[in-house]
Amino acid sequence: MENxxxxxxxxxxxxxxxxxxxxxxxxxxxxELRDARIPDSSANPMLxxxxxxxxxxxxxxxxxxxxxVQTKKFINEYEAGGAFALDVDLxxxxxxxLIKPYIKKASASIIERRQKKGIINxxxxxxxxxxxxxxxxxxxxxIAGKKxxxxxxxxxxxxxxxxxxxxxxxxxxxxxxxxxxxxxxSNDVALRLxxxxxxxxxxxxxxxxxxxxxxxxxxxxxxxxxxxxxxESLENTEDIIAEIGKNRGCLxxxxxxxxxxxxxxxxxxxxxxxIGAISYDRREG
Ligand code: G4P
Numbered sequence: 181m182e183n184x185x186x187x188x189x190x191x192x193x194x195x196x197x198x199x200x201x202x203x204x205x206x207x208x209x210x211x212e213l214r215d216a217r218i219p220d221s222s223a224n225p226m227l228x229x230x231x232x233x234x235x236x237x238x239x240x241x242x243x244x245x246x247x248x249v250q251t252k253k254f255i256n257e258y259e260a261g262g263a264f265a266l267d268v269d270l271x272x273x274x275x276x277x278l279i280k281p282y283i284k285k286a287s288a289s290i291i292e293r294r295q296k297k298g299i300i301n302x303x304x305x306x307x308x309x310x311x312x313x314x315x316x317x318x319x320x321x322x323i324a325g326k327k328x329x330x331x332x333x334x335x336x337x338x339x340x341x342x343x344x345x346x347x348x349x350x351x352x353x354x355x356x357x358x359x360x361x362x363x364x365x366s367n368d369v370a371l372r373l374x375x376x377x378x379x380x381x382x383x384x385x386x387x388x389x390x391x392x393x394x395x396x397x398x399x400x401x402x403x404x405x406x407x408x409x410x411x412e413s414l415e416n417t418e419d420i421i422a423e424i425g426k427n428r429g430c431l432x433x434x435x436x437x438x439x440x441x442x443x444x445x446x447x448x449x450x451x452x453x454x455i456g457a458i459s460y461d462r463r464e465g
Pocket of ligand 1: 241242243244245268269270271272310311312313314315316317318319
């Protein structure tokens, strides 16, 4: 495939980075959200250099849509590298009860450092960052809860100032997340981001995206692909596309297959994890 050459608003990128750098000056702990289906592709290449020595917690969101075997491998890898990492399903609730304990774990060294300097009872300031649509707002709502105090939301606080949400008396969470730009280091990364709905699939040629998705599923999740569309054979991608068309009723009046419709139906299924719990970045072994 030719280079897809996607640019994610390069102008915005510089501004986003500047704003993020400013906010990070206030922050003790960064919570980086990634999509559990694409832990590599949904990471931001520049984040670690922006964060520097600050403490970090990696949260893999949408674990309900990802292959649990793969998710475990990624979590193990992060932990082996000394990072704190947790996978969560923010909608179904799986592991959400562990988020606050993990925040505590990830900030323990800050509290220890402060204690040595005689600083006690100072709140840990937290910021959530991640690429668009990864689950940042859902995450903030989940941990802020209804009873949390919106400490900055008082008369006299100007609109542009930061609003902090108080959690457990120990933590202050910035109510606006940092939006990171995804990395487009290769066509494959862009395709994976599009399959998971992290970038608009209109940005990419829809047929190529479908062929890539089918190729990937054929290789790694053949049984799920077969089961979803009642396919007998996975030999020929064109035949598979035609079968999906028949299965999903993407036909024109004369019974001819409406290919545009097939691509859209298939990509919708992938994005909504209708084919199954599938990971599009993976670790072998
Ligand atoms: P953002 O602030 O990072 O942009 O993301 P946001 O919280 O708005 O979440 C984007 C979509 O992802 C939402 O669906 C949300 O419900 C869904 N989502 C977030 N976390 C999880 C998770 O752990 N599991 C599942 N299954 N879904 C999750 P939405 O409002 O329906 O938006 P969309 O899907 O139409 O984009």
